Amino acid sequence: MAWSPQHDAPRVSVGVLGSYTVDPMVPYLGDALVQQGQSPDIRVAPFNQLIQGAHNPGAAFDGDIPDTLVFIWRIEDLFPSPVARFVEGDAAALSDVFDGLDQFAAALRQLRAGFEGTVVVGIPPCPMLAVMDIEHLAAHSSLTELHRKVVSRWLDLLDEIKGLLRVDLDSIERAIGSTSAADPRKWYLYRQPYKDVMHNGVAQALARIIRLERGTDLVKCLVVDCDNTLWGGVVGEDGVEGLALGEDFPGSAYVDFQRQLVALQKTGLFITLVSKNNEADVMEVFDRHDAMMLRREHLSTWRINWQPKSQNITEIASELNIGLDAIAFIDDSSFEIEEVKARTPEVLCHQVPEDVALLPKSIRDLRVFERVGITEDDRRRTRLVQAEKQRISAKGTVSEEEFLKTQGLCLTVGEATDGQIDRVTQLINKTNQFNLTTRRRTREEVEALANAADSRVYFATAADRFGEYGLIGVAVVSCAERSWHLDTLLLSCRALGRKIETAFVARIGDDASATGIATLTAEFIETAKNTPAKSFLPDHGFTVSGANAFTAEIKNMPPCPDFIQVKSFGS
Numbered sequence: 001m002a003w004s005p006q007h008d009a010p011r012v013s014v015g016v017l018g019s020y021t022v023d024p025m026v027p028y029l030g031d032a033l034v035q036q037g038q039s040p041d042i043r044v045a046p047f048n049q050l051i052q053g054a055h056n057p058g059a060a061f062d063g064d065i066p067d068t069l070v071f072i073w074r075i076e077d078l079f080p081s082p083v084a085r086f087v088e089g090d091a092a093a094l095s096d097v098f099d100g101l102d103q104f105a106a107a108l109r110q111l112r113a114g115f116e117g118t119v120v121v122g123i124p125p126c127p128m129l130a131v132m133d134i135e136h137l138a139a140h141s142s143l144t145e146l147h148r149k150v151v152s153r154w155l156d157l158l159d160e161i162k163g164l165l166r167v168d169l170d171s172i173e174r175a176i177g178s179t180s181a182a183d184p185r186k187w188y189l190y191r192q193p194y195k196d197v198m199h200n201g202v203a204q205a206l207a208r209i210i211r212l213e214r215g216t217d218l219v220k221c222l223v224v225d226c227d228n229t230l231w232g233g234v235v236g237e238d239g240v241e242g243l244a245l246g247e248d249f250p251g252s253a254y255v256d257f258q259r260q261l262v263a264l265q266k267t268g269l270f271i272t273l274v275s276k277n278n279e280a281d282v283m284e285v286f287d288r289h290d291a292m293m294l295r296r297e298h299l300s301t302w303r304i305n306w307q308p309k310s311q312n313i314t315e316i317a318s319e320l321n322i323g324l325d326a327i328a329f330i331d332d333s334s335f336e337i338e339e340v341k342a343r344t345p346e347v348l349c350h351q352v353p354e355d356v357a358l359l360p361k362s363i364r365d366l367r368v369f370e371r372v373g374i375t376e377d378d379r380r381r382t383r384l385v386q387a388e389k390q391r392i393s394a395k396g397t398v399s400e401e402e403f404l405k406t407q408g409l410c411l412t413v414g415e416a417t418d419g420q421i422d423r424v425t426q427l428i429n430k431t432n433q434f435n436l437t438t439r440r441r442t443r444e445e446v447e448a449l450a451n452a453a454d455s456r457v458y459f460a461t462a463a464d465r466f467g468e469y470g471l472i473g474v475a476v477v478s479c480a481e482r483s484w485h486l487d488t489l490l491l492s493c494r495a496l497g498r499k500i501e502t503a504f505v506a507r508i509g510d511d512a513s514a515t516g517i518a519t520l521t522a523e524f525i526e527t528a529k530n531t532p533a534k535s536f537l538p539d540h541g542f543t544v545s546g547a548n549a550f551t552a553e554i555k556n557m558p559p560c561p562d563f564i565q566v567k568s569f570g571s
Contacts, residue, residue, distance in 0.1 A: 009039035012210060015066035017045040017053040019077035021192045025199040032207035041066070047191065048077060054107035057115065067442075068118040068210060069111070072169065072202065074193070075150055076127040078104070083127055087142045094146065098153055105157035112163050116444045118213050120165045120206065121158060123151060125173040128182060128193065162418075163444050165209055172201040208370060214440055218430055219348065219368045220322050221270035221300070222261070223313055225331040226282055229352055230258060230273075230294065235281045246291040249357065256360045258293035265298045267371050270320055273302035274312045274329075309336050310343035321433070321493035323529065328368060407464040407563070411500055413507045414569025416450045416457040416474075423471045424459050427490060431474075432529040434501065435490040436522060436536070439476075446476075454479050455487075456511075459569075460504050462495055469495055473504050483551075484512045486522035489536075496532060499561045505540060506560040513554050520557070522550045 012033060016022050026042050033040040045053050045060040050071050053060035057069060076083050079100050085093035112119060126147040151170065158164055173181050181198040212218070227234045231254050232244025244251040265271045271294070275282055282304050286296050301319055303312035309331070317324050324346035331337055332352040341349050353362050363369075416424050425443045432438065441449075450457040460473030472495040476488035486508070491501050509520060524537055525548055541557040542550035560566055 009034075009037055010214075011039045011041060012068065012214070013041040013043075013066035014068045014070060014206075014210070015043050015045060015057070015061050016070045016072065017050045017060065019048050019050060019073035020187075020194075021047060021190055022072055022199075024192060024194075024196065025203050028196075028200045028203035029206055032203050033210065036207060036211050038211075050078070051104055051107045054104070054111045057111065065115070066117070068120065068213075069115070070120045070122075070167070070206060071108070072122045072167070073124055074127065074169075075124045075147065076129060083129070083146065086146050087129065089142075094149060097146075097150060101150070101153055101157060105154075105161065108158075108164065109161050112161055112444070116442065116448050118165065118210070118442050118444070119163065120167050120209055123154065123166055123168040123170050125170040126178070128178065163447070165213060167202065167205050167209060169202060172205060173198060176201055208367060212370060213442065214429060218326065219269070219328045220326040221272060221316065221320060221328070222264065222369070223272050223274050223316060223327055223329045223347075224261065225309075225333070225336065225352075226273060226275035226277060226285075226304075228332040229330060230254065231285065231289075232356065235285055236277060240285055240288050243285065243289065245289060251291065253356045253359050255291055255293055257363065260360055260363050261294050262298055264369050267369070269369060270300040270322075271298055272300050272316050272320075273304060274309050274316070275302075275304045276306050276309070277304050279304040308339060308343070310340045310347075313340060313344055313347060321496070323432070328366070330363075407466075407498075408565075409462065409464045409498060409500075409563060410565045410567060411503050411507075412461045412463075412567045412569050413473075413504065414459055416446070416459045418447075420459045420471060421447050421450065424457060424474050427471070427474050427492060428476075428488065431490045431492060432527070433493050433531075434496055434533045434536075435488075435527075435530050436486065436533055437488055437525045438527050438530060439488055449476055458504075458508060460491075460500070461569075462498075462500055473500065475504065475508055477508060479515075479517075482517070483519040483521055484508070484517050486520060489522065490533075499564060501536060502540065502558055503560040503564045503566055506557060507566055509554040509557050518554055520552050520554055521545070522552075523548045524550065 014029065014033075016025070016029075023044055026044065030040045030042055033042075043061055043066060049060060050073055053069075054071070057065045075097070079097045082093040082096040082100070086097070108119070108121065124147075127143060129143070147170075158166065176197055181194055181201075183193065183195045186192040186194075224230060227236075232250050233242055235243060245254050246252065247255075261271050273282070279302075282302075283296075286292055286294075301316055303315060305312070309329075313327060313329060314324065317327060324344050327346075328348040328350065329337075329340050330350050330352065331340075334351060337349045337351045340347055348366075348368060350362070350366060352359055414420075421443060425441065425446045428446065429440050446457060449455045456475075456477045456479060458473075458475040458477065459471055460475075461471050462469040462473075469492075472492040474488060474490050475486060478485040478487050486505075489501075489505065491504070505520075512520060520542075522537055522542060524534065526534065537550045537552075540552065542552040545551040
């Protein structure tokens with residue numbers, strides 16, 4: 001079974017290799033990808049040919065290898081004889097399973113070394129056998145023991161291979177229930193072990209993985225109400241001591257919700273407050289209440305006043321330099337939810353459930369805060385924003401140019417290696433505003449470009465007297481004999497307005513000149529969001545040379561501003 005691509009949407013091609021008949025999952029996956037605004041092309045490889053398909057994906061897909069390869073498997077399918085022997089008491093059979101896992105991992109390692117697309121590998125569920133299942137009393141000493149050991153070994157093997165994503169079939173099946181997921185009749189008839197509910201569960205997980213890998217539609221900021229959202233009660237009426245927040249219900253549910261917020265903040269999500277309240281009352285809760293898990297240091301910004309919440313959210317978006325479509329809003333009031341929906345429809349709104357015990361689960365069920373990987377820049381993003389607020393405060397009434405001259409701005413430029421690839425890939429896939437071409441790439445594609453002889457992947461980090469900005473710039477350069485081409489040039493929104501982009505491209509021009517190159521070419525591909533980058537090329541010595549095409553003589557490009565020190569990475 002296959003799912004053909006639709007028109008007028010970004011195309012995503014997916015190849016599925018399964019140890020069982022996975023065809024019933026294809027419509028669910030196709031529909032999930034369409035719901036995400038993508039145009040799916042889904043194909044299924046021959047039955048139970050995972051290792052062979054990893055060794056030779058071209059043969060598995062008739063010479064047309066999809067951009068994303070998915071390996072879904074069960075222990076009892078790949079290793080039926082050793083599994084049967086193990087549950088019958090032959091402990092030595094486990095070594096045969098491990099040998100098979102090693103062969104599978106070796107095939108994936110070979111695939112990963114030569115394939116630039118996305119690879120998603122399954123974590124297998126507990127086996128279902130004719131002689132016993134997970135509920136069988138004997139399973140506790142044999143079947144579940146086998147599963148734990150196999151999964152542990154498998155995770156260790158996957159950890160050794162860079163660039164593999166994981167879909168956890170075991171967790172999906174457990175959430176559904178092994179009995180509810182299983183379809184014995186279809187297994188015997190068609191080698192389809194699962195009911196539609198399981199096929200849909202796997203498809204939804206895969207669709208989210210593919211969306212996150214491509215960096216689309218990421219929520220970057222969570223705006224949270226305070227009264228009856230962060231805590232139970234109204235602080236202006238009940239006082240700090242009268243709030244429901246602590247070990248006993250309903251306070252315990254609010255404590256767990258705050259723990260969720262802290263965990264999300266550590267993944268790089270901006271946590272902000274919008275509350276119709278007196279600011280001093282709210283901050284007294286943060287400063288004095290012992291049960292508060294969320295602290296001031298976790299907050300990127302806040303708006304505590306009596307203005308419409310849609311207005312405050314719009315101001316927060318402007319302050320953080322993100323779009324309204326990158327914001328989620330949580331409030332207990334249906335009036336506030338509807339006001340924000342009506343005036344800022346791009347914002348994702350979520351109302352606190354009437355039963356507060358369901359609040360933590362309702363946040364998990366949103367699925368909009370998931371990440372497939374977390375970089376060091378993600379972990380310190382709130383600190384970076386807080387430092388930016390200090391810069392703005394320090395600027396006062398001084399002119400922009402005079403202010404920049406006092407900052408001690410230092411730009412460090414290098415060519416990306418393994419230590420920067422994850423963050424570089426992240427920026428390529430999520431930066432929209434200052435981005436000349438908005439080309440998206442997988443980690444493997446970025447790594448291949450970084451290692452190729454005819455291309456360079458530059459990165460830039462910045463710091464000033466207030467602290468570090470982190471890795472904020474990326475350029476992908478194609479290096480031909482007579483000219484270099486800026487395939488990608490982007491800058492994080494938090495680094496705009498400091499002439500960093502001028503210093504960055506000047507450094508690339510210096511490198512090109514050092515190799516005897518006199519000309520840089522570039523493209524500008526306009527999108528709905530990259531207006532801040534529209535004038536960059538004309539402003540930096542580039543002239544139009546074709547449709548979306550620009551050319552510059554390096555000697556005519558602006559030099560690095562004298563208030564920016566540029567260093568090479570590692571120096």
